[in-house]
Amino acid sequence: MTENHLKLQKTTELIQEKQLDGLVIYSGGTCSILRPSYLHYFSDFKPMGPRNAAVVSKSGDVVLLVEPFWDEDRASRKSWIPEIHGSAHFMEDLRSVLEKMGIAGPVGLAGSREMTADVYRALEALVEIQPADDILEQVARVKSQRELAVVQKVAALSDIGFSAFLKHAREGIREYELAALMEFAMRSAGAEDIFILLSSGANNFEMHDPTDRRLERGDILIGEITPVLEGQFFQLCRTLVLGEASALLQEKYALLMRALEKTLAKVRAGVPASIISKTMNRIFSEAGYEKYCYPPYMRARGHGFGAGSLAPGGVIDDNTQTDLVKDQVVVVHPNQWLPETGYLACGGTFLITENGYEEPSRTETKLYIKEG
Amino acid sequence: MQTMQPTLRNGRNIWGRINMPFEEFQGRIDILRGKMTDHRIDILLAYGYAFNDYGNPCYLSNYVIRLPRGSLVVLSPDDVALFFEGASRGLPSAKRLTWVEDVRPCPDISKACVSYLEEKSLTESRIGLAGVDEWMPYDQRQFLINALKKCTFVDSQPFFRDMRIIKSERELDQIRRASHIVNKVFEKLDSATLPGLIERALEATIIKEARLEGAEDVRVLFGLPRQKNWALRPAGEESLPAGESLIIYLALVYERYWSAAARTLQIEDHILKIPQLEAWQSFYSELTDCLQPGKDIATCRRDILARIEKHDTDFIFDYGLGQGIGLSPEEGPWLDETAGGSLESGMCMALHPCMRDATLGAVMIGNTLVVSERGIEVLTA
Numbered sequence: 004m005t006e007n008h009l010k011l012q013k014t015t016e017l018i019q020e021k022q023l024d025g026l027v028i029y030s031g032g033t034c035s036i037l038r039p040s041y042l043h044y045f046s047d048f049k050p051m052g053p054r055n056a057a058v059v060s061k062s063g064d065v066v067l068l069v070e071p072f073w074d075e076d077r078a079s080r081k082s083w084i085p086e087i088h089g090s091a092h093f094m095e096d097l098r099s100v101l102e103k104m105g106i107a108g109p110v111g112l113a114g115s116r117e118m119t120a121d122v123y124r125a126l127e128a129l130v131e132i133q134p135a136d137d138i139l140e141q142v143a144r145v146k147s148q149r150e151l152a153v154v155q156k157v158a159a160l161s162d163i164g165f166s167a168f169l170k171h172a173r174e175g176i177r178e179y180e181l182a183a184l185m186e187f188a189m190r191s192a193g194a195e196d197i198f199i200l201l202s203s204g205a206n207n208f209e210m211h212d213p214t215d216r217r218l219e220r221g222d223i224l225i226g227e228i229t230p231v232l233e234g235q236f237f238q239l240c241r242t243l244v245l246g247e248a249s250a251l252l253q254e255k256y257a258l259l260m261r262a263l264e265k266t267l268a269k270v271r272a273g274v275p276a277s278i279i280s281k282t283m284n285r286i287f288s289e290a291g292y293e294k295y296c297y298p299p300y301m302r303a304r305g306h307g308f309g310a311g312s313l314a315p316g317g318v319i320d321d322n323t324q325t326d327l328v329k330d331q332v333v334v335v336h337p338n339q340w341l342p343e344t345g346y347l348a349c350g351g352t353f354l355i356t357e358n359g360y361e362e363p364s365r366t367e368t369k370l371y372i373k374e375g
Numbered sequence: 376m377q378t379m380q381p382t383l384r385n386g387r388n389i390w391g392r393i394n395m396p397f398e399e400f401q402g403r404i405d406i407l408r409g410k411m412t413d414h415r416i417d418i419l420l421a422y423g424y425a426f427n428d429y430g431n432p433c434y435l436s437n438y439v440i441r442l443p444r445g446s447l448v449v450l451s452p453d454d455v456a457l458f459f460e461g462a463s464r465g466l467p468s469a470k471r472l473t474w475v476e477d478v479r480p481c482p483d484i485s486k487a488c489v490s491y492l493e494e495k496s497l498t499e500s501r502i503g504l505a506g507v508d509e510w511m512p513y514d515q516r517q518f519l520i521n522a523l524k525k526c527t528f529v530d531s532q533p534f535f536r537d538m539r540i541i542k543s544e545r546e547l548d549q550i551r552r553a554s555h556i557v558n559k560v561f562e563k564l565d566s567a568t569l570p571g572l573i574e575r576a577l578e579a580t581i582i583k584e585a586r587l588e589g590a591e592d593v594r595v596l597f598g599l600p601r602q603k604n605w606a607l608r609p610a611g612e613e614s615l616p617a618g619e620s621l622i623i624y625l626a627l628v629y630e631r632y633w634s635a636a637a638r639t640l641q642i643e644d645h646i647l648k649i650p651q652l653e654a655w656q657s658f659y660s661e662l663t664d665c666l667q668p669g670k671d672i673a674t675c676r677r678d679i680l681a682r683i684e685k686h687d688t689d690f691i692f693d694y695g696l697g698q699g700i701g702l703s704p705e706e707g708p709w710l711d712e713t714a715g716g717s718l719e720s721g722m723c724m725a726l727h728p729c730m731r732d733a734t735l736g737a738v739m740i741g742n743t744l745v746v747s748e749r750g751i752e753v754l755t756a
Contacts, residue, residue, distance in 0.1 A: 033425050033443035034382050051379045051609070071377045073693040077608045116512050123513035179387035183586035186385055190579035193612070198383040211468035212388035212441060231382060299463040340464075 006147045007083040010045065015063040017138045024108030025101070026135055027126065028057040031117030032070075036198050036229065036236055037306060037317040041113045041139040043234045044311030048082040049195075050074070054093040054122060057084065060104045068096050094125040101129055111135025143311025146330040150235065150310060154332055154354060157194075157237040158363030160230035161352075164189040164199075165239050165366045168228060172243055172373060174220050178203055179213035185228065194230035198238075201226045206345035220246040225338075225348040234310035239364055240336045240348040243371040255341050256370040259349040262286040262337035263368065266304075271359045272329040276315035277322065280304035283337045284321065292341060300340045308332045308352060331355040376624055376635065376694060376727065378594035378704070379609040380426045384441040386591040390472045391630050394552070395437060397474045399545050403435060403538065408452060410534050411503065418497055419450040419531055420488065422506035426592060430702035431506040431535050432457065433631055438473040439591075445484040445511065448475070449491060458487050485515035489522040498523060503531030540699060540707045541721040546632065547745055550701065550723055553634035554743050554754035556588040557625055561638055564623070565649040572645060578610035581625065590627040594704070598622035600639075600736030607694065617644045620735040624727070626704050633704045635725045636755035637741030652738060655730065658686060659740045662728060663751045666744070672714040679710070689731035697726035700743055722746040 018026050030042035032053050043049045046057050052070025059065045067084040069075060075089030090096040101107070110130040115123070126132060146154075167188035171181050178201060186197045200210035203222045210225055218224070222245045229238040242256065266282040283304045284296040295301060305319040309332055315325040319333075327333065336350030349368060353360040411419055421431040425443040432448040433439050436457050440446045444460035456477040459469060463480045470478050481487035492498050502523065507516055509532060520528070542550065563584050569577060578595050585593045596607040599619050607624055615621060619642050626635035641648045665678035676696065683690045696710040700723050708714065708722055727741030745752040 032377075033380050035443045036382055049379070052377050073606045074377075074608065076604050076606050115514065118513050119510060120508055120513050120516050177387075179589065180587055182385055183583055186586065187579050187583035190582060191576050193575060196382045197385055199385050200383075208467055209464045211465070212384075212472075213386065214389055214471075215387065236382075299466075302462055302464070 006149055007047070010142060011059070011063055011065060013142045014045070014059055014138060015061065017141060018059065018061045018111060021111060021133070021135070021138070022109070023111045023133065023135070024061055024130070025104065025106035026059040026111040026113065026138060028059070028139065029112065029114035029118055029122075030055045031119070033117065034196070034234075037313065038116065039143075039309055039311050039313055040234065041136065041311060044143055045139060046082045046084055048078045049234065050078075054090070056097060058097070058100050058104060058106070060106055064104055066100045066104065068093065068100060094122065097126065098129055106130065109133050111138055113139045140312045140314065143309060144314050144328065151330065151354075153233045153235045153310070154237065155363050157230055157232040157235050158352065160189050160192055160194045160232060161228055161237045161239045161364055162366045163192045164228040164230055165241060168224075168226055168241065169243065169371060169373065172218060172224055172245060174218055174245060176218050177214075178216050178218070181218070182213040189230045194232060196231040198229035198231065198236065199226065202346070204345070208340065209346055210348070218245055223252070223345065223347070225346055227348065235332070236308045237332075237352045237363070238308065238334050238336075239352070239366055240338055240350045241366070241368070241371060242348045243373055245373055248370060248372050252344050253370060255344045256347055256349070258286070258290055259337050259339055259347055260368065262339075263335065263350055266335055266337065267353070267360060270327065270333075270335065270353065270355065272327055272355050272357050274327055275323070276319050276325050276327050276333075279333075279335055280320045280323065286337075287339060292339070295340055295342070301338070304337065305333060305335045305350075308334055327355045329355055329357055376596070376607070376626065376705070376725075378596055378624075378626060380443070381592065382443075384426060384439070384592050386586050386593070386628075387589045388439070388441065388472065388591055389630070390437050394549060394630055395545055399543065400435060400437065400474055404450065404455065406538065407435070407450060407534060411450070411452070414503065414529060414531075415501055416503040416529055416531065417451065417500035418492070419503040419505065420507055421448040421450065421535065422484075422504075422511050423447075424506075424510040427703055427705070428506070428510045430539060430706065433702055434535065434539060436473045436475045437631065438469060438475070439631055445515070447484050447488060449488060451495070451497070454495070456491060458484050458491075460484050483515065485511070485519040488519060492523065499525040501529060502526050503529045503534070505531040505535050508532070536707055539701060541719060542701060542723050543721070546701065547721070547723065549630055549632035550634055550743065550745070551754055553590075553627060553629035553632050554636075556585055556590055556627055556629055557634050557636045557743070557755050559588060560584045560625060561636065561649065564640070564647050567647050568645055569647065572615045572642070574610035574613050574615060577615065581623070585627050589629055591630070592628040594626040596624040598624075598737070598739070600732075602736070605736070615642050617642055621647070622729075622737065622739045624739070624741060631702055633700050633702070634743040634755060635700060635704065635727070635741060636743060637727050637739040639735055639738045639740070641735070652740070655732070655738050655740060658688070658730075659728065663726060663744060663753070666718055666724065666726070666746060666751055668718055668720045668746050668748060668750075670718050672708050672710070672716055672718050675718055676710050676714045683728075691729040691731060691737060694727060694729050694739070696728060697724055697741070699723060700725040718746055720746055720748050
């Protein structure tokens with residue numbers, strides 16, 4: 004049985020288990036770093052238009068509707084779903100698909116957060132809607148071999164992004180120019196999309212939007228370098244100093260490194276995800292920075308990164324309730340604002356294993372220093 | 376034209392106070408407050424979402440959200456507050472992008488808005504809604520409406536539609552700046568040598584050139600019109616074979632304002648060429664002649680369709696004729712069957728007809744145009 008048949012089979016089983024007549028997996032055409040597109044995961048197709056849906060019946064029939072209607076051919080080439088329609092009249096087409104598939108009873112809805120009022124009301128007029136994000140979260144929780152291979156590929160793209168960061172960071176370049184060159188390096192190597200947060204200065208408060216600011220000698224550069232491939236994100240958090248790194252900066256960065264090392268030593272399948280946050284916060288608190296472990300200074304100590312499932316969650320903090328599971332892709336970043344140095348970035352993306360973790364990126368975690 | 380939205384606005388993001396000074400926003404606020412008085416509206420909620428529909432709150436505040444989330448300006452006779460969905464750590468940089476002093480980060484904009492109205496004792500008000508029904512996620516909209524049961528609501532999106540459709544001189548200058556970047560990118564592509572040309576690499580080059588000129592957001596679609604079942608689409612991993620023709624649709628944003636253009640190129644070994652296509656350019660000029668200030672827009676559309684029919688052109692209607700462009704890549708005036716009102720000076724249009732061509736497969740010519748008293752100004756020629 005192919006991977007996609009398994010995906011459909013698991014989805015259908017969950018539809019039946021919940022006594023639903025069918026499932027609508029919806030996308031508004033956007034893609035969020037901390038809110039995976041269920042439709043992209045399920046269909047293998049990233050939609051462009053504002054209204055798109057896969058309809059799955061309880062017997063396992065499936066139809067994909069995409070906007071704009073002229074994107075049908077691309078959808079047919081990308082998706083495994085056999086019946087695909089480009090839609091010029093989405094609500095009429097959705098009604099027709101539901102009727103044709105004989106779906107009239109309660110329908111699960113995944114991706115409702117991307118749905119605007121007009122679409123929700125129109126669907127509600129046709130069928131009884133029940134929230135069903137959990138179906139896709141559950142199906143996507145176990146990663147396939149292909150998905151794990153994508154994690155390795157996108158990790159390599161992040162390494163390329165970091166190399167560009169190191170290569171192009173220099174006195175005089177503007178923040179937005181540096182971000183552009185990093186993006187170019189990753190896109191040229193095959194990244195489908197890019198998420199770059201980057202800041203420069205003597206004491207950064209956050210990673211902000213790229214501005215006109217020109218880099219200066221002595222600047223601390225912080226970056227979250229995140230390429231995307233097939234819906235899978237992969238993030239590196241790194242800090243670079245232009246010129247000499249002060250002893251104070253080196254001492255404080257060593258604190259972040261220690262927090263990362265101590266945290267990773269505890270990471271493995273079966274432990275609570277909150278151990279990530281609690282371990283980091285303990286290390287920083289022992290160093291006298293407890294106040295700075297919480298908002299407005301710091302919030303999440305990591306998060307899940309998945310195509311389809313965000314498990315163990317979009318925010319890993321002291322209150323996260325779930326356990327880490329084998330093959331989860333988890334960002335662990337003891338990024339920290341410290342009064343003496345400002346915000347420093349450290350950490351990356353890890354693959355959870357039975358006994359610990361794998362680090363798919365080959366970019367060393369350390370304080371990078373670049374002369375000139 | 377619908378394009379693939381990004382995960383994040385990765386480009387330059389500043390408030391250019393010389394190009395778009397505080398006075399510009401104050402003027403808009405004053406007009407809206409006048410409309411609020413006329414319609415007995417106590418509070419106006421101007422909502423925007425993500426990368427295509429950020430226009431309403433941005434029009435009042437200059438703020439634009441970088442993630443696919445919501446932002447909201449709450450306007451009352453005495454106060455202005457800006458909400459954005461994001462972490463509190465993002466507040467300093469958000470404040471750098473706007474003149475609004477009361478800026479509030481929040482995890483959920485509808486809940487934050489309700490709290491604000493409670494804080495200001497405004498939960499029994501007449502509230503104007505702009506963009507809420509159109510773009511706010513359903514669950515958030517329902518929370519907002521249900522939590523404000525003692526309020527009455529007035530559809531105020533028409534205020535923004537009517538104001539935003541006519542661009543001020545400053546807005547037109549921003550669109551000219553965006554168009555200048557579009558022009559520079561296409562100039563660089565003409566005769567560019569691109570060894571080992573694959574779509575993804577060409578897209579990367581286009582995006583880089585635009586970003587280095589300051590583009591906030593860049594959208595690219597490709598089409599290979601000599602191929603069977605071709606359609607415009609985002610870049611893939613495919614090679615761009617020599618001898619093929621290539622349609623590139625490019626839309627980008629500079630300091631909040633969009634410009635878009637389409638060109639039909641030829642791939643000659645490892646070199647891209649933009650052919651002159653004089654006959655088609657002349658045909659395009661005939662179509663733009665149909666757009667005249669003061670003329671009914673539905674008539675403009677009928678005249679364009681009549682010209683197409685007269686020329687016996689095999690027109691490809693999939694991509695439409697075009698529409699307005701500004702703070703959104705697609706906004707009024709519309710050149711489709713919903714066309715209404717009259718074409719007025721200060722309107723900005725993207726006109727992008729696509730026609731079959733015996734040699735190239737198809738030709739798309741797209742430009743951003745400004746309607747002025749002097750006629751049509753083509754910004755991306």
